[in-house]
Amino acid sequence: MAIKRSGNKWLVDVQPGGRGARRFRKTFDTQAEAKAYDSWLSTQVRTTPEWQPAKRDLRKLSELIKLWFNHHGSGLRSGDDTMRRLLAAANAMGDPTADRFSVDLFAQYRTKRLAEGVSANNLNREHAYLRAAFNELARLGHWSKENPLGKLRQFKIQENELSFLTTDQIRSLLESLEEARNPHVLLIAKICLATGARWSEVESLRVSQVRGGIIQFARTKSGKTRAVPVDEEIITELSNHHERFGKGDSFFEYAWSAFREGVERAGITLPDGQMTHALRHTFASHFMMNGGNILTLQRILGHQSLIMTMRYAHLSPDHLSEARRLNPLNALRGSSNAGTVK
Template identity: 55%
Template sequence: MTVRKTADGWIADSRPDGANGKRYRKTFDTKREALEYEAWLKTNATQTPGWQPAKRDVRRLLELIEIWHNQHGRQLSSGEDTYSRLKKMAEAMGNPYADKMTGELFAQYRAVRIEAGISASSMNREKSYLQAMFNELARLDIWKGENPLQKVRSFKIPERELSFLTYDQIDLLFAELKKGRNDHVHMISQVCLATGARWSEAETLRRPQVRNGLIQFALTKSKKVRAVPIDAHLEAELNGHYQKHSSTIGDERFFSTAYSAFIEALDRTSIILPAGQATHVMRHTFASHFMINGGNILVLQKILGHSSLAMTMRYAHLAPDHLNEARALNPLTKWRSNGQKVDSAL
């Protein structure tokens, strides 16, 4: 076994099974790495006769992304968008060899992106895309190694304030929606406010989804179908809207695109919302008033279609009896009610 310096780096040239055994040659950037590899070869050959080192995976990251896309990504509703993002990430990281894709490499890439002004939440999403890709390739028996991102922690993101509209603000917004030229924006907003639907779910609503006092949402973020009851007045309004506009829209849709009209109407009001909560404020408003009016948190989870109760719990503090026990069971209140005497048992 020898380690020597060459123009390309340090070469470990070894025959761990003896002069007649298989020869292993590998180049490293430093002498230390070459020596460590040589020692590793010798140890494995001694402990396990007939041992063979794992072959390198010389595919590049972009090749793995193409395989993922062909074998799995095409079937996902957001597969094309994820595919595009993965390719951009691979190119930004220099399209490394598969066996050189490490958590450290991703962390370096992430640091550069954060320095360039990309948000921590965006980087968490990028990490989840890449990690999920390796997980799926492993399930398909295409990727043999460990997931290179499994030990990389996501950034902790502080919870954002979830703004919701008061009744006065709803009056103000609806008045502006009716003034606009878009014939659909006001009706879409009513659906969101009555059901907690996302804007895209309400905007793409079709006739078969509304019947018997229910709106059934199918193309949802969680990919699960959910049905939300509506009152007879809203159902009648929806049916009347369909009869009036179906000939110009087609495909049994109730509405055409109205997102821009909503933003324009919102801009004409004095309502100030946190960044990223434009149309989504309607969903927050539904959930917030549902809890304020005494709704059940588990029922709200089903209505909103949250896969995790933890996400729905963001609205729990709005319930009128939320943590009321704190008022009655805290030690100060007990101390006062006992005539300000200290319990000797404590």
Template identity: 50%
Template structure:
């Protein structure tokens, strides 16, 4: 702190918060007034932190990821997978400091990912995961600034028609699976086709989840349990399979590779990125083709939003049939 005489009077040059703090200069006509103001500032710093410099945030982006996982991600079914992906992203961006991480920095990362051939859908998922890290830290009071990714738009994805297996194709696949050396792959496939489950949900089935003509799926992607009716024949097959292979409470062991091998040998053409998920799409598609209700399908598939389920609505024989009678030309 200093009070110096200048041409216009007496100047107070003060940094009450220290070298890294706010610096203020103010000039007074008399030295007495300058001294009085200096003392006023010294008193105010004791009352308020406005003059005190903020501590420098030395955390890295990966530190926020670790906090997110500790307080929230660990409770998610795919939390560890997300954490691993997020830490890989941090590494790819050069482990930026959290305080200096910006929208532009992530936008540059996206461009590099696109150039490397990564799909926009995958990049949008990464964007959502990292945005959620900041949101959760804000909720925890661990991040005081705005979310740097809040205003960044996701890539617009052109919606593609989902492929599904026809009945002859399903028969062809089942015949091939009957020849598999893996004893579980055929029945897991039947469960997926009968209930619309994800492969992982069917493969992880425990005998306690099969009872009274129902399969109850737990530990699902949406974290919500759902019960799906099954035929007596399928229920009997599941109970008998469990007795035969005696895997404690589990009904099946891993059969993913066996399914992939069998599917490749059938030469069935699928949309890019589909493998076991074709079974779930096939269930939903045939459900609507056979006159199923879209709201019922949402509950069966466990979708948290009807928007996801509406992808199958066009397959309903009644879909948009009102256009035949409600258009103006039909009234002329």
């Protein structure tokens, strides 16, 4: 009902933009004034865009994910895997329409998945991927609203202790890998220890990446190429290995399982999720313990931020050594000793 009598007044009660739009209620002394106001409101809706109710966005979340993939994700090295992750998440949330997808819906999904045993790290990755997808859709002109996940905080993750191998453990591990039936596992592990590279980067190494005493890692996690010099012994071993076991331009084949078995034979216990990655931690830890420079280590590991590399800084022999000399207790001792001098 648009206009009705209310006592000795006339009440205008309308939603000129339709259901779901803004509602207007106002009283007038005469029916003519009420009708004039109602007419003015209707004109405003027709002629002023901001008075129009927002149209529903009925695209499914899965449609938006595929749109992101077609226009951007397909060009990323891990684009296929990211799309599969996001589509699985969308399906688990009931594949809502775009205008029904909200931070609350994702937060509920995240809480449920956490209770099911999914790690907070994995959920943070899904959050980051989906948030980045909406950001990219906005840049491409396919999304005009705020990012639904833009203000949602990720779970705070307690950093695990970075496990690295001692010199004796390294020796035991290499001896164990020598016994492996897999002909690739020993040399892959040695190159990881010599360069700080990830297992997958070494396992996929090609002849074209080894030149002039330098190994160039191209298919890296950050997507940036980095080069690490190695000694002549490693270069010779690579050359001989390719002659005996190489296929085409590749040095190695799959060897992860053989490494895990070698670790077990050596009696070494590693934290969950740090199996082959322990080799990278071992390189970085020994690099710093032997007096290496933190900025050089950052370049070798390919960390985009120095914050990541600083996790190893405490292993440096002179890390925060000024604490011994510059603490107030030491200064107090110095002043006391000075006072006793005659």
